[in-house]
Structure formats: C-alpha cells, structure tokens
Amino acid sequence: MAEDAVVTRPLGRLLRWGSMVLVAALALVVTAAWFSSRLPDRYNVMSMGTVDLGRTVSSAAGGHAGHGSVGAIAPGAATAARETSVRSLVTDPSLRADVVVDLVATQGRVRLPDGGTVDGFALNGETPGPTITAVEGQLIEVRVRNDNVTEGMTLHWHGVDVPNAEDGVAGVTQDAILPGGRHVYRFVAQAGTYWYHSHQVSDPQVRGGLLGALVVAPSDGEQGSTVEAAAPPVDVIALSHTYGGKRTLNGLAGESRVAAPAGSTVRLRVINTDPGPMPVWVTGTAYKVVAVDGRDLNEPGVVEDRSILVTAGGRADLEVTIPRGGAVRLQVAGASLVVGDGPAPTPARAPAKEVELLSYGTPAPLGFNPAAATRSFDYVIGRRLGFLDGKPGMWWTINGQMYPDVPMFMVSEGDVVRMRVVNDSGEVHPMHLHGHHAVVLSRNGIRASGSPWWVDSLNVEDGESFDIAFVADNPGIWMDHCHNLRHAREGLVAHLAYAGVTSPFVIGGDVHNTPE
Numbered sequence: 071m072a073e074d075a076v077v078t079r080p081l082g083r084l085l086r087w088g089s090m091v092l093v094a095a096l097a098l099v100v101t102a103a104w105f106s107s108r109l110p111d112r113y114n115v116m117s118m119g120t121v122d123l124g125r126t127v128s129s130a131a132g133g134h135a136g137h138g139s140v141g142a143i144a145p146g147a148a149t150a151a152r153e154t155s156v157r158s159l160v161t162d163p164s165l166r167a168d169v170v171v172d173l174v175a176t177q178g179r180v181r182l183p184d185g186g187t188v189d190g191f192a193l194n195g196e197t198p199g200p201t202i203t204a205v206e207g208q209l210i211e212v213r214v215r216n217d218n219v220t221e222g223m224t225l226h227w228h229g230v231d232v233p234n235a236e237d238g239v240a241g242v243t244q245d246a247i248l249p250g251g252r253h254v255y256r257f258v259a260q261a262g263t264y265w266y267h268s269h270q271v272s273d274p275q276v277r278g279g280l281l282g283a284l285v286v287a288p289s290d291g292e293q294g295s296t297v298e299a300a301a302p303p304v305d306v307i308a309l310s311h312t313y314g315g316k317r318t319l320n321g322l323a324g325e326s327r328v329a330a331p332a333g334s335t336v337r338l339r340v341i342n343t344d345p346g347p348m349p350v351w352v353t354g355t356a357y358k359v360v361a362v363d364g365r366d367l368n369e370p371g372v373v374e375d376r377s378i379l380v381t382a383g384g385r386a387d388l389e390v391t392i393p394r395g396g397a398v399r400l401q402v403a404g405a406s407l408v409v410g411d412g413p414a415p416t417p418a419r420a421p422a423k424e425v426e427l428l429s430y431g432t433p434a435p436l437g438f439n440p441a442a443a444t445r446s447f448d449y450v451i452g453r454r455l456g457f458l459d460g461k462p463g464m465w466w467t468i469n470g471q472m473y474p475d476v477p478m479f480m481v482s483e484g485d486v487v488r489m490r491v492v493n494d495s496g497e498v499h500p501m502h503l504h505g506h507h508a509v510v511l512s513r514n515g516i517r518a519s520g521s522p523w524w525v526d527s528l529n530v531e532d533g534e535s536f537d538i539a540f541v542a543d544n545p546g547i548w549m550d551h552c553h554n555l556r557h558a559r560e561g562l563v564a565h566l567a568y569a570g571v572t573s574p575f576v577i578g579g580d581v582h583n584t585p586e
Contacts (some may be wrong), residue, residue, distance in 0.1 A: 106456035109474065115242050115547065115565060116350075122469075122477035123489075124445040156243050156573045159234040159546055161256045167211035169204045169259070174270075175247075177219045180279060182320035188313045190278030191219060191268075194517060198309050198321055198343075199282030202266070204259040204542035206289040212255045214247060222246030222581060223280060225255060226269035228285070229364050229526045231505055232257040234518040234546025234571070239504070240270035241575050241583030242547055242565075248581055259286040262364025263385040265309065271584050273555035281343050283309050303335040305390070308400055308407050310380075312344045317404035325417075327408045330392050336409055338388040338400050342380040345554040347529050349424065351377040352390060354398040358423055361387035365507060365524035369432035378425045381529035382500035383553035391549040428513055431521025436509055440539035442487040447479050449550070450492040451530070451562065452500055459562050464560040466495060466552075473561030479550065482569045485542040491528065492535040500559060502527045503566065504548040507537040527553055547573050549581055549585070558586040 098286045105193045119570050180192045181364040193199030206211050216223050224246055226238035236257045240246040247253045247270075267281035285307065306328050308319050330336050337360065342348045359378055363385055380386045390398045390409070397410025401417060452467040468476040481487055489508070495500055503526060512522040513536050530536060551563035563586060577583050 089138050095567040107460055107472075108502075109459045110578070112576045114573060114576050115124060116478070116567065116573060118566070119476045119478045120471070122205060122447060122479050124447045124479065124481075126445060131256070134385075136278045144307065152570060154571050156234045156546055156575075159571075160236065161233055161258060163256075165209050165256075167256065168208035169202070169210045171200070171202055171210070171212045172215075173199065173212060173213050173225070174217050175219050175223050175280060176217045177278075177566065182318070184323050186313070186320070186323075188279070190313070191223075191275055191332070193280065193282060197279030197281070197313075198311060199266075199280075201283040201285060201307060202281035203284075204286050206261040206286055208259045209313040210255075210257055210259050213252065214255070215252045216227070216247040218249050219275075219280075220249060221271045221275075221584070222248045222251075223268045223275060224253070224265050224270045226265050226272075226315050226504075227255070227257065227264060227284065228502075229262070229264040229385065230257060230260055231507065231544055233234050234505065234544070234548070236253065237546070237548070238266075238269050240581075240585045241577040242549065242573055242585060243575070245575060245579075245581045248271040248398045260364065261286050261288040262361060263387055264364055265341050265343060266383070267343065269585050271334055272586055273559050275362055276343065276555055277312075277345075279311065279313065279539050281311070281358065283307050283339075283341055303337045304330050305337050305339065306330070306409055307339045307341070309341040309343060310348060310402055310405070316574055317344075319400075319402065319405045319407045323405060325375075325408060327414075327520075329411055330409050332392050332394045332396070332399075335581055336392060336398070338390065338407075338409070340372060340378075340386045340388065340400070342382055342384055345382050345500075345556060347379055347381045347400055347500065349377040349420050350386065350388070351401050351418070351420055352398060353401065353418045354389060354396060354410075355390050355393055358389045358426075359386055359387045359430065361385075363507065363524060363526045363561050364428065367431045367523075368521035369433040370430060370521065373425055375421045376423045377421050378427050379529060381527050381553075382531070383502050384500065384525070384527035420429060427520065427523045428516065428518050430523075433520065434522055436522055438486055438539075438541050440486065440488055440509070440511055443486045444541060445481055445542075446488040446490075447477070448490050448492070449477075449564070451495045451552075453495045466557060466560055468562070468564050473563065476561070476564045479564065479566045479577065480569060481542040481566065483542055483545050487537065487542055488537065488539045490535060490537050491530055492522055493530045493532055496532055497557075498528050498529065498531050499562065500527055500553040502553040503540075503550045504547070505546055506540050506542075506566075508540040511537040511539055542568065545571055547571055551586070555586060
C-alpha cells in the first residue's frame with residue numbers, strides 16, 4: 071500500500087500539472103483567436119481578406135487557383151496599367167439630368183400609409199419613400215440630405231448596374247452622409263423594376279423603412295408585354311415590407327386595392343425588401359412571369375396554380391389581364407393587393423408548387439459564352455464556432471474562412487466570370503452581387519433549359535449549389551453578400567474587385583462608416 075501511495079502521488083501531481091498546462095494552452099489559443107478577430111477602428115476594405123484570383127483558363131488545363139494577401143496586389147494589380155479610384159467611376163458630369171429627385175432622410179416616429187406609426191426612418195416623411203420613375207436612357211439625379219439620421223445614411227440602387235462611385239456603400243464607394251450632410255447620385259436609367267435603400271448600418275435602417283421603389287420604363291414605351299392590348303400595360307407596384315412584425319404591400323397591411331379597367335393588361339411589379347424569400351401568387355386569373363430582377367424573360371408561358379418565389383432583395387414582374395366584371399388578387403403571406411374594378415376574388419392559400427425558373431420560358435442568346443470563361447471562383451457558405459470582432463458565436467464562413475479573412479474575388483475588365491455558389495450553412499441565403507447581373511447556368515448540377523434567367527439577387531437554400539456567369543464590364547469594388555442583412559452584419563460578405571481599382575474610403579474612421 072505504501073509503494074502504491076508513493077507512485078500515485080507523483081502521478082497525480084503530473085496529471086494536475088498536465089491539466090494546468092492544457093488549460094493554459096487552450097486559454098492562449100482562445101486569447102489569440104479573440105485578439106486576431108478584432109477589427110481595427112479604421113481600415114480600407116482592400117487591405118482585408120485574401121486575394122482570390124480564381125481558376126483561369128490555363129489553370130483549368132492543369133494550373134492552380136491563385137491566392138494571397140490582398141495587400142500583395144491591391145490597391146493596384148500587376149495586370150493593371152494604372153490605378154483608378156472609385157471616385158472617378160462616375161456618370162459623365164457634363165450630361166444634364168432628365169429626372170431630378172430631392173430626398174430628405176429622417177429618423178423618429180414615422181406614419182405608415184395605413185395610418186399606423188412605427189419608430190424608424192422616412193424619406194420626405196414617407197416610408198416606403200417616394201417611388202422614383204424614369205424612362206430607359208434618362209439620366210437620374212437624386213439629391214439626398216440627411217436631416218437627423220444619427221448614424222449617417224446612404225442610398226444604394228439595388229439591382230441597377232450603376233457606375234461604382236454611385237453604388238452607395240459606406241466605406242467602400244463613399245462616406246456615410248452624416249446629419250446635416252448632402253450627397254448627389256447620378257446614373258443612367260436601365261429598364262426594369264428596382265429599389266433603393268440605405269447601405270450604412272443597413273440591417274436596422276432597411277428594416278426601419280429607409281427604402282423606396284425605382285421603376286424604369288423601356289424607352290420605346292412598351293413594357294415587355296406578351297399579351298396584345300389596345301392600350302399600354304398598366305403599372306402596379308407591390309413593394310413588400312414588414313413593419314413591427316406586420317407585412318405590408320406599399321405600406322398597407324391586410325387587403326388594399328388599385329383600380330384597373332376590365333380587359334386591361336397590368337404589370338405587377340413585386341419587390342421584396344424583407345430579409346427572407348417570399349412566395350407570391352395570383353388568384354382570379356392566370357399570369358406570366360415577364361421579368362426577374364429587372365431583366366425580361368424570353369417567351370414566358372402561362373402560369374396557373376403556382377407561386378413565384380421572390381428572394382430577399384429580388385423582384386418579379388407578373389403580367390395579368392383584368393377579367394371582365396372582376397378583379398385579380400396578388401397575394402403574399404399576410405397581405406394582398408386587389409387590382410381591378412370588379413368584385414375581388416376570394417383569398418386563397420399559397421399553391422403547393424412554384425414556377426421553376428430553371429426551365430421556364432424559351433432559350434435565347436446570352437451575348438457571351440460562359441464556356442469560354444477566363445476566370446472561375448467558388449463561393450462556399452458555411453458556419454462554425456469562432457470570434458467575430460472579438461465576439462464569440464456561430465458565424466458564417468466563406469470558403470472556410472470567417473470575416474475579415476474572406477475572399478477578395480479579383481477580376482480584370484472584360485473577363486468572362488463563372489462562379490459556383492454552394493450553401494452548406496444550415497440556412498437559406500439570398501445572395502446579392504452589386505454592379506452586375508449574372509445568368510444562372512445550373513442548380514444542383516441540373517442545367518438551365520428555359521429563358522436566360524438573369525439575377526442580381528439569388529435565393530440559395532441550404533444544401534443547394536448554383537453555377538452562374540457574367541461579364542466583368544463594370545469596373546469597381548463591389549459587394550457580394552447575403553441580403554438577409556443580419557447575416558451580412560454577421561460576416562457573410564465578400565467583394566468583387568477589378569484589378570487596379572482602389573478606394574480612398576475606410577470602414578470605421580471619423581464618419582463611422584458601417585456598410586452592414
């Protein structure tokens with residue numbers, strides 16, 4: 071027994087010391103992880119993350135993808151002849167504006183169109199803010215003044231492929247507009263349905279109503295109609311937004327109504343400003359999906375007893391003909407819009423099936439060849455335990471890395487770009503690429519077979535993968551992020567950057583730029 075005690079005491083001490091060393095080592099690892107996750111008070115977005123040069127044509131034949139520190143090639147890449155500041159990427163300043171809009175942003179108690187009030191934000195005293203309308207090719211000039219939005223604000227033109235300086239992203243393309251400050255946006259109108267919203271502290275400001283619709287008619291006066299009509303189609307906006315837990319259409323809860331004569335063709339412009347995907351359906355008649363994300367579909371077919379899924383930030387234009395002696399009901403969960411002068415059809419539950427945009431409509435030329443891509447990227451979304459700016463939690467990852475160690479996808483002007491978006495994170499993500507529209511090539515390995523399906527906001531369910539492609543024809547530094555803006559705030563944000571383009575703006579800094 072004595073010998074056993076002699077042996078046990080040193081062994082016990084050894085185990086205790088080993089445990090203490092292990093705890094100390096774990097504490098050091100955790101402390102190092104915490105410290106390395108802390109973001110500086112000010113930083114240029116081009117100094118963060120990891121350069122991803124993608125897979126080039128040569129790498130597809132046996133080369134490799136290029137990676138490195140952003141600081142290694144940016145600002146200014148070896149392939150660029152000279153550096154270009156985002157400040158210079160503007161619409162020709164000599165052009166005279168065709169449409170001039172003045173907007174004043176305020177914060178406080180806001181009255182909704184249905185008479186209710188919420189704490190939030192308004193533009194010209196309204197939420198949703200004023201609808202901006204124009205004709206394709208016109209130059210829009212929006213003059214913004216921040217009256218009292220304490221954390222500053224900007225306006226981002228969601229889905230419009232504006233010049234980079236007009237993109238409205240605080241800390242990347244401009245400084246936040248502080249209280250009392252002003253900013254002017256100028257861009258040429260592109261036909262389609264769009265919306266605008268703040269991209270400074272964007273999660274609470276968008277939820278709080280700092281947004282509005284932007285509608286641009288084609289220059290020939292047509293609306294992309296596929297139904298012959300004696301008169302031009304009637305435009306009806308259906309902007310969905312949730313205020314205080316209550317979903318509204320155009321700020322109106324429950325059922326609202328818009329007049330339209332029997333027999334008329336109506337283009338229902340659906341805009342989803344909320345953070346999650348939204349099924350939309352029509353009762354009272356069949357319909358056609360004539361556009362998605364501001365781009366017309368080719369030869370769309372008639373849809374009956376199916377809904378169309380509009381993801382966060384996305385838009386869908388539905389075409390209907392008002393029946394004789396009746397009306398049409400556009401429905402979303404919790405709200406509906408009756409269009410027409412006759413009796414309203416009875417509300418119905420959402421159809422069990424959805425429109426399959428992968429095969430809907432008829433193929434048409436893309437204008438470029440995705441098979442000849444010069445650059446290819448992966449955007450793999452995951453989630454893991456770690457620290458984000460010193461805060462512990464389960465955070466989103468991109469290609470296995472947490473913000474700020476996320477990819478900076480580098481391209482050169484003229485590149486044909488392919489990207490595979492994969493969601494292994496456990497939740498749906500509405501992915502939004504600024505400054506570009508991409509065409510969907512396949513989903514889960516099934517190739518697109520219908521009309522070209524162009525998107526700027528793509529709904530990616532958990533377990534799904536998409537192959538998309540676009541031409542790099544709009545130089546700048548562009549966000550590529552989840553439009554569930556809480557997810558973006560939690561690190562689900564990357565950037566697409568053109569070689570040689572630099573930004574003089576910083577995240578944080580004296581004006582506290584906080585794009586998400």
